[in-house]
Amino acid sequence: MTEAAMHRRVASRVPRLRDAVQVGLPVAALAIMLAIIFWIRPAAFSFFGFTLLFRFAIPLVFASLSQMLVIMLGDIDLSNGSFVGLTTCVTALYLENAPAEATLIYVVMIVAYAAFGVLIYVQRLPSIIVTLGMSFIWLGASIILLPSPGGSAPDWLSEFMSWRPPCLPLPIWIAILAAGVGHFFITRSSYGAVLRGAGANARAVERAGWSLIGIRAATYAAAGLLALLAGLTLTGLTTSGDPNVAPAYTLLSVGAVILGGGSFTGGMVSPVGAVIGALTLSLAGSLLSFLQVPPTWQIGAQGVILFLVLAGRALTAERTQ
Amino acid sequence: MSLAHPRVVIAPWTYGFIVALAMWIATTVYSGLGSAGSTLSAALAFGAFSVTVGTGQMLVIASGPGNIDLSVPSVMALAAYVSMTIMHESNSMTAPGLLAALAVGAVAGALNFLAITALRLPPIIATLAWSFVFQSFTFNFGGEATLKPPEILSWFAVWRVGGVQAMPVAVMILTLVMMIVLRRSVFGRQLLAAGQSERAADLAGVEVGRVRLTAYMLCGTAAALTGFLLSGFTGGAALNMGDTYLMESIAVVVLGGTSVAGGQANPLGIWGAALFFNLMATMLNTFHFEAGVRFLLTGVLIILIVAIAPRARGS
Numbered sequence: 001m002t003e004a005a006m007h008r009r010v011a012s013r014v015p016r017l018r019d020a021v022q023v024g025l026p027v028a029a030l031a032i033m034l035a036i037i038f039w040i041r042p043a044a045f046s047f048f049g050f051t052l053l054f055r056f057a058i059p060l061v062f063a064s065l066s067q068m069l070v071i072m073l074g075d076i077d078l079s080n081g082s083f084v085g086l087t088t089c090v091t092a093l094y095l096e097n098a099p100a101e102a103t104l105i106y107v108v109m110i111v112a113y114a115a116f117g118v119l120i121y122v123q124r125l126p127s128i129i130v131t132l133g134m135s136f137i138w139l140g141a142s143i144i145l146l147p148s149p150g151g152s153a154p155d156w157l158s159e160f161m162s163w164r165p166p167c168l169p170l171p172i173w174i175a176i177l178a179a180g181v182g183h184f185f186i187t188r189s190s191y192g193a194v195l196r197g198a199g200a201n202a203r204a205v206e207r208a209g210w211s212l213i214g215i216r217a218a219t220y221a222a223a224g225l226l227a228l229l230a231g232l233t234l235t236g237l238t239t240s241g242d243p244n245v246a247p248a249y250t251l252l253s254v255g256a257v258i259l260g261g262g263s264f265t266g267g268m269v270s271p272v273g274a275v276i277g278a279l280t281l282s283l284a285g286s287l288l289s290f291l292q293v294p295p296t297w298q299i300g301a302q303g304v305i306l307f308l309v310l311a312g313r314a315l316t317a318e319r320t321q
Numbered sequence: 322m323s324l325a326h327p328r329v330v331i332a333p334w335t336y337g338f339i340v341a342l343a344m345w346i347a348t349t350v351y352s353g354l355g356s357a358g359s360t361l362s363a364a365l366a367f368g369a370f371s372v373t374v375g376t377g378q379m380l381v382i383a384s385g386p387g388n389i390d391l392s393v394p395s396v397m398a399l400a401a402y403v404s405m406t407i408m409h410e411s412n413s414m415t416a417p418g419l420l421a422a423l424a425v426g427a428v429a430g431a432l433n434f435l436a437i438t439a440l441r442l443p444p445i446i447a448t449l450a451w452s453f454v455f456q457s458f459t460f461n462f463g464g465e466a467t468l469k470p471p472e473i474l475s476w477f478a479v480w481r482v483g484g485v486q487a488m489p490v491a492v493m494i495l496t497l498v499m500m501i502v503l504r505r506s507v508f509g510r511q512l513l514a515a516g517q518s519e520r521a522a523d524l525a526g527v528e529v530g531r532v533r534l535t536a537y538m539l540c541g542t543a544a545a546l547t548g549f550l551l552s553g554f555t556g557g558a559a560l561n562m563g564d565t566y567l568m569e570s571i572a573v574v575v576l577g578g579t580s581v582a583g584g585q586a587n588p589l590g591i592w593g594a595a596l597f598f599n600l601m602a603t604m605l606n607t608f609h610f611e612a613g614v615r616f617l618l619t620g621v622l623i624i625l626i627v628a629i630a631p632r633a634r635g636s
Contacts, residue, residue, distance in 0.1 A: 078568070125627050126581040132568055133623035140617025147613065179479075186552075251449055252392070258446050264387055300457025303450040307440065310450075314441040 021313070026259050026276040029309045033280070033287045039215070040290050047169055052170035055280035058161075059084065059234035060252060061178055064260075064278040065271060066226035067253035069219050072186070072201045074266025075120060075127035079135035080227055081250035083109070085243045086142040087231020092151025092241030110224040117220025118213055142243035149242035153235045161236035174233075175275050182271025195219060200267025256281055259309060278310065333630040334578030337593025340626060344600040348607050362486060364599040366479075366554070369492040370547050371595035374566050376499055376588055376592030377543030380536040381444075382574055383586035385516045388533065390540045391568050392433055392562025395455035397548030400425040401558035402459050404549050405468035412473040419549060426545025429455060430538035437537075438530060459527040459560060462558040472551035488550065499588040512536060569598060576626055578584040597626070 018044065037053070038045045063080055070077040094102035115297065116134055120127050165173055186192040197205040198215045206212050230249070235241060258264075259280060260273025284305045288298045331339075345364070349357040364563065374393055381390045384473035400422040404598040408418035429451070436447035470632045514522040523529050547566070552558040575581055577590030601622060605615040 016455060104441030119628065123628050126575055128581060129572060129575045129627050130624055132572060132621040136616045136620030136623065140613045140615065140620060254451065255446060258443060264443055264445070296460040297457050300454040303453030306446070306450040307436065307455070310446065311440045311444055
C-alpha cells in the first residue's frame with residue numbers, strides 16, 4: 001500500500017469514528033441515567049415504567065428534529081417553542097369540531113414558516129432576529145385565539161397518546177421511527193446530501209443546479225411540519241391548549257441537536273443524535289426527581305448534566321482529531 | 322459620502338431612532354400633547370436598562386461569530402438577590418451591595434467563557450447551561466420572595482437633576498465612553514479584530530482568548546449592574562425580573578446595527594433600538610390593543626425593521 005493510499009484510508013476512518021463517538025456519548029449518558037433510575041426504583045423497569053418516563057419526550061423529539069433541520073441550513077430557530085404553543089391552541093380549539101378549518105390553519109402556519117425561511121435567505125437576514133420576531137407572531141396569534149389555557153384535545157388524539165402498541169412502549173416506537181426516517185432522509189439519501197450541502201456550502205449546491213430558494217422553502221416547511229407534530233402530540237398528552245405551554249422547547253431543542261453531535265456551522269447534524277439528545281434531556285428531569293434533588297436545585301442540576309455530557313464530547317473530539 | 326455618491330445614505334442604525342420617533346409622535350397624537358413628555362421620559366428610563374444590558378451583549382456578539390450570552394437574565398436576578406441580601410434594606414450597605422453585584426457579574430462572565438473554551442462548547446449552549454445553574458443559586462438565595470432595596474437605591478433610580486432623569490443620562494455617558502473605547506482604545510480595536518478574523522488577529526499578536534474573556538466579563542458585569550439598578554427602580558429583586566431581557570438584549574443589539582457575524586459594533590444604535598422597543602410597547606398600550614395583537618404587531622415590526630434596514634457591506 002502506498003503512503004498516500006494508507007493516508008486516505010486513515011483519513012476516511014477518522015470522521016466515521018468521530019460520528020460514532022458523537023452519537024455514542026448521548027447514548028451512554030442515556031444508558032447511565034436509566035441505570036440509575038432502575039437501580040433506585042426497579043419497578044420502573046417495565047412497559048408501563050418506560051411509557052411514563054418517556055411520555056413527554058415525544059413532543060420534544062419532534063421539536064428537536066424541527067430545530068435540527070433549521071440548524072442544518074446554518075440558521076437557528078428561536079420561534080420553535082411558541083409555534084408548538086400555537087399548534088396546541090389550534091388543535092384544542094378546532095380539530096374536534098371543525099377538522100377542515102383546523103387543517104387549513106395548519107397549512108397556513110406551515111406555509112408561513114416556509115415563507116419566513118425564504119425571506120431570511122433572499123434578504124440575507126440574521127435568522128436569530130427574524131425567528132425571534134416570528135416567536136412573537138406565533139405567541140400573539142395563539143393568545144388571540146385562546147387568551148387563557150383551555151379547549152380540549154380530540155378523543156382520538158388523547159387515545160392515541162395513551163395507546164399501548166405491541167412489543168415496545170409508544171414513546172420508544174415513535175423515537176425509533178423518527179430517528180430511522182430522519183437517518184434515511186438526511187444522513188443516507190442523496191437528497192439529504194444536497195440538503196446538508198445547502199447548509200455547509202450553499203454556493204457549491206447552487207452551482208450544481210439546485211435552487212437554494214426551493215431547498216430552503218422545503219426544509220423550513222418540513223421543520224414547520226415537525227413542530228406541528230410536536231404540538232399535536234403535546235396536545236394529546238396535556239389534553240388542552242396553552243399559548244405558553246412550551247417556551248422551554250426552543251432552547252431545549254437547540255440543546256438536543258448539539259448534544260446529538262450537531263454544530264452551528266451548518267450541514268453537520270445527526271437525526272439519530274438529535275432524537276437521543278431529546279430523550280436524554282427529557283429524562284434528566286425524571287432522573288433528578290428520582291435522586292430526590294430538592295426542587296430549587298433541579299434546574300441547576302440540569303445545567304450540570306448538560307455540561308457533563310458535552311464535556312465528554314469535548315474530550316473525545318480532542319483524541320480523534 | 323464622496324462625490325460619486327451624492328444621494329443621502331441613511332445608516333442602518335438610524336432606523337431605530339426614526340421608527341422610535343414616529344411611534345412617539347403617533348402616541349402623542351392619539352393621547353394629546355400633554356403626555357408627550359411623560360411618554361418620552363418613561364421610554365428613556367426603561368430604555369436605559371435595555372441599553373445597559375444590550376451594551377454588554379454587544380461586546381460579546383462583536384467578539385466573533387457565534388458568540389452570545391444567554392445567561393444575561395439569570396445573572397441580573399442573581400446579582401440583584403445577592404446585593405439585596407447583603408444590603409438588607411440598609412442605606413449604609415449600598416456600596417458593598419453594588420460591589421457584590423458587580424463581582425457576581427464578572428465571575429459569571431468568566432465562568433461562561435471558561436465553559437466555552439475549556440469544554441469547547443458553542444457559546445449559546447454554554448451560557449444556557451450556566452443560566453440554569455445561576456437560576457438555581459437565585460432560587461436558593463431568596464426563593465419566591467421579593468427582596469426590597471434600600472431607600473437610597475430606589476431614590477437614585479428615579480433621581481432627577483433639574484427635571485432631567487439622572488440614570489438615562491449616566492447610561493448615555495456610558496454609551497459615549499463605549500464608542501470611544503471601541504474606536505480608540507487598544508481593547509476596542511483588539512475586540513473588533515478578533516471578531517473579524519480570529520486567525521488574523523492571532524497572527525497580529527492579539528491574545529484573542531483574553532480579549533473575549535474581557536468581553537464576557539464586561540457583559541456579565543453590565544447585566545449585574547442592570548439587575549442592581551432595576552431592583553431599585555421596580556421596588557425589589559424578583560425571580561423573573563430579567564426574563565424579558567433575554568430576547569430584548571439580543572434584539573436591540575442587532576436592530577441597532579451590530580452584525581451578528583461579529584467584528585463590528587454600534588453602541589449608539591442600541592439607544593435607537595431600545596427606544597423603539599419601549600415606545601412601541603407604550604404606543605400599542607395607548608391604542609388599547611389586546612395582548613395578543615400587541616405581541617403579533619411586535620413580531621411583525623421586528624421583522625420589518627431588519628428587512629428594510631440596509632445592512633453594512635460585507636456582513
